[in-house]
Amino acid sequence: MALNYIWLFLILAAVVFGLLDWAFAGNSGVMTEILNSTFDSAKTGFEISIGLTGVLSLWMGIMKIGEKAGVISQLSRAVSPFFTRIFPELGKGHPAFGPMLMNLSATMLGIDNAATPLGLQAMQEMQKTNRDKDTASNSMIMFLVLVTSGLTLVPVSIMTYRAQQGAANPADVFLPILLSTYFAAIAGLLSVALIQRIRLWDKVILGTLGGMTVLVGLVIWAAMYFPQERVSQWSGLLAAVMLLGVICWFMIAGAVKKVNVYDAFIEGAKDGFTTAIGIIPYLIAMLVAIGMFRASGAMDYVIGGMAWFFGLLGLNTDFVPALPTALMRPLSGSGARGLMLEAMHTYGADSFVGRLVSIVQGSTDTTFYILAVYFGSVNIKNTRYAVLCGLIADAAGIIAAILLGYLFFH
Numbered sequence: 001m002a003l004n005y006i007w008l009f010l011i012l013a014a015v016v017f018g019l020l021d022w023a024f025a026g027n028s029g030v031m032t033e034i035l036n037s038t039f040d041s042a043k044t045g046f047e048i049s050i051g052l053t054g055v056l057s058l059w060m061g062i063m064k065i066g067e068k069a070g071v072i073s074q075l076s077r078a079v080s081p082f083f084t085r086i087f088p089e090l091g092k093g094h095p096a097f098g099p100m101l102m103n104l105s106a107t108m109l110g111i112d113n114a115a116t117p118l119g120l121q122a123m124q125e126m127q128k129t130n131r132d133k134d135t136a137s138n139s140m141i142m143f144l145v146l147v148t149s150g151l152t153l154v155p156v157s158i159m160t161y162r163a164q165q166g167a168a169n170p171a172d173v174f175l176p177i178l179l180s181t182y183f184a185a186i187a188g189l190l191s192v193a194l195i196q197r198i199r200l201w202d203k204v205i206l207g208t209l210g211g212m213t214v215l216v217g218l219v220i221w222a223a224m225y226f227p228q229e230r231v232s233q234w235s236g237l238l239a240a241v242m243l244l245g246v247i248c249w250f251m252i253a254g255a256v257k258k259v260n261v262y263d264a265f266i267e268g269a270k271d272g273f274t275t276a277i278g279i280i281p282y283l284i285a286m287l288v289a290i291g292m293f294r295a296s297g298a299m300d301y302v303i304g305g306m307a308w309f310f311g312l313l314g315l316n317t318d319f320v321p322a323l324p325t326a327l328m329r330p331l332s333g334s335g336a337r338g339l340m341l342e343a344m345h346t347y348g349a350d351s352f353v354g355r356l357v358s359i360v361q362g363s364t365d366t367t368f369y370i371l372a373v374y375f376g377s378v379n380i381k382n383t384r385y386a387v388l389c390g391l392i393a394d395a396a397g398i399i400a401a402i403l404l405g406y407l408f409f410h
Contacts, residue, residue: 006289006368006387007285007286007289010289010290010292010293011288011289011292011293013293013296013298014034014289014292014293014295014296014298015034015292015296017296017297017298017301018030018031018033018034018295018296018297019031021296021297030295030296030297033295033296034292034295034296036295037288037291037292037294037295038288038291038292040291041284041287041288041290041291041292042284042287042288044287044291044334045280045283045284045286045287045288046280046284048283048287049276049277049279049280049283049284050276052116052117052276052279053272053273053276053277055116055117056116056117056120056272056273056275056276057268057269057270057272057273057276058117058269058272059117059118059121059272060117060120060121060268060269060271060272060275061264061265061266061267061268061269061272062246062247062250062265062268063099063117063118063121063250063268064264064265064267064268064269064271065250065251065253065254065259065261065264065265065268066098066246066249066250066253066254067095067264067268068254068257068259068264069250069253069254069256069257069259070253070257071098071249071250071253072095072098072099073093073095073098074098075097075098075101075102076093076094076095076096076097076098077093078101079097079098079100079101080092080093080094080097081204082204082205082208083097083100083101085198085199085202085204085205086142086189086193086198086205087138087139087142087143088138088198089137089138089139090126090129090139094125094126094129095125095128096122096123096125096126096139096143099118099119099121099122099125100118100119100122100143102118102246103115103118103119103121103122103147104146104147104151105242106118106242107147107150107151107152107365108151108152115147116373117272119143119147119374120275120373120374120377122143123140123143123374123375123377123378124271124275124377124378126139126140126143126378127140127378127380130378132382133379134379134380134381134382135380135381135382135384136375136380136382136383136384136386138196140375140380140386141192141196141383141384141385141386141389142189142192142193142196144370144371144374144375144386144390145188145189145191145192145386145389145390145393146185146188146189147365147370147374148188148364148365148366148367148370148371148390148393148394149181149184149185149187149188149189149364149365149393149397150181150184150185150362150363150364150365150397151181151182151184151185152177152178152181152362155173155174155177155178155362158173158177158358158361158362159171159173159174161337161340161341161344161358162344162349162354162358165341165344165345165349165354166349166350167349167350167354168350170349172355172408172409173355173358173359173362175220175408176359176401176404176405176407176408177358177359177362177363177401178216178219178220179400179404180359180362180363180364180397180398180400180401180404181362181363181364181397182216183396183397183400184363184364184393184394184396184397184400185393186209186396187392187393187395187396187397188389188390188392188393188396191388191389191392191393192389195385195389275377278376278377278379279372279373279376279377281376282372282373282375282376283369283372283373283376285372286368286369286372287332287369290331290332290335290368293331294328294332294335299324299327299328302327303320303323303324303327306320306323307320307323316406316410318352318353318410319353319356319402319405319406321343321346321347321353321357322343322353322356322357322360322402322405324339324343325339325340325343325357325360325361326360326398326401326402329360329361329363329364329366329394329398330364330366330367330368330390330391330394331366331367331368331369332366332368332369333365333366333369336361336366337361339357340357340358340360340361343357344357344358352405352409352410355405355408355409356401356402356405356409359401359404359405360398360401360402360405362401363397363398363400363401364393364394364397364398367387367390367391367393367394368387370390371383371386371387371390
């Protein structure tokens with residue numbers, strides 16, 4: 001239901017702001033811009049879905065080989081002690097645990113193309129044991145909030161954009177990005193755990209979170225010790241080794257178990273194609289609403305109001321030019337990326353604003369896109385509190401990004 005209200009709000013707000021702009025500012029072209037945005041956004045949504053078709057077919061085919069070879073069940077048993085505590089309704093060794101682990105691992109390494117198919121595979125496995133097929137289960141919500149927090153160990157893409165914009169040290173935002181996205185993940189986990197009454201004072205949960213904290217600390221140490229070029233090189237190598245290793249592992253395991261790997265791959269690839277087609281309506285609906293909201297100029301009014309409010313409180317408002325990126329980040333990944341590059345071009349990659357928009361861009365993931373795609377893949381209509389907890393994670397990441405930006409660069 002939350003996505004329903006947000007969708008209606010974005011569309012109606014776009015129309016109202018457009019009419020006001022036309023009536024009081026004489027901007028006769030704004031309504032045309034809003035209308036054109038619907039066609040452009042619908043086209044973009046279709047192109048994204050078609051672009052996902054190949055990737056989904058590939059990785060769901062690979063996952064089907066792993067499933068028939070028994071590898072997925074082995075992964076599920078390996079992470080079962082921790083996952084059964086934060087996903088208690090799934091039970092020990094649930095088939096979704098394997099794809100979940102691989103999705104979160106791919107996200108941490110910045111391999112978005114692989115993360116999405118794995119996440120959709122996890123959603124389909126959870127939907128099989130979901131009692132109410134139209135309503136998001138507790139486990140689905142926990143998983144998606146962790147996904148939307150976008151915990152990333154090495155933000156290679158952002159460092160690449162900074163290098164393209166002429167930053168003297170493209171990796172100088174690495175540490176604040178890592179910290180802000182970690183805070184977003186913890187905030188998301190805590191918010192869902194409180195609503196679902198999950199007992200966090202458990203030795204397995206505390207041990208796992210402690211181990212993740214140590215891992216984050218090691219990555220921070222490596223980033224501070226080695227030059228940026230070395231960090232990017234090793235990150236890319238690790239991602240490549242991980243992906244190729246998974247493919248080879250599943251293939252070899254299938255051959256050992258005498259699985260017809262080709263037929264298994266085709267079976268899974270067909271499921272991937274069907275899934276990609278199924279998410280098109282959900283994705284187009286959300287992107288059209290977001291596109292209308294942007295084209296109406298409503299975002300500019302929101303930014304102006306926030307700047308006035310913070311100035312009224314006597315706070316330093318140097319961060320305000322980064323707010324468009326911050327507010328766009330939960331709505332549209334490409335939109336936020338465009339605003340980030342625009343800010344770096346306007347203020348300079350090494351300016352306070354240029355660095356801050358980079359941190360904000362890496363602090364969390366695109367919540368509404370992820371919810372639309374993942375829930376759409378299993379035809380979930382009632383998302384319950386998933387949007388709320390996802391936005392809590394976003395807010396924590398963005399607030400942490402701004403504070404860390406001041407701490408490191410102001």
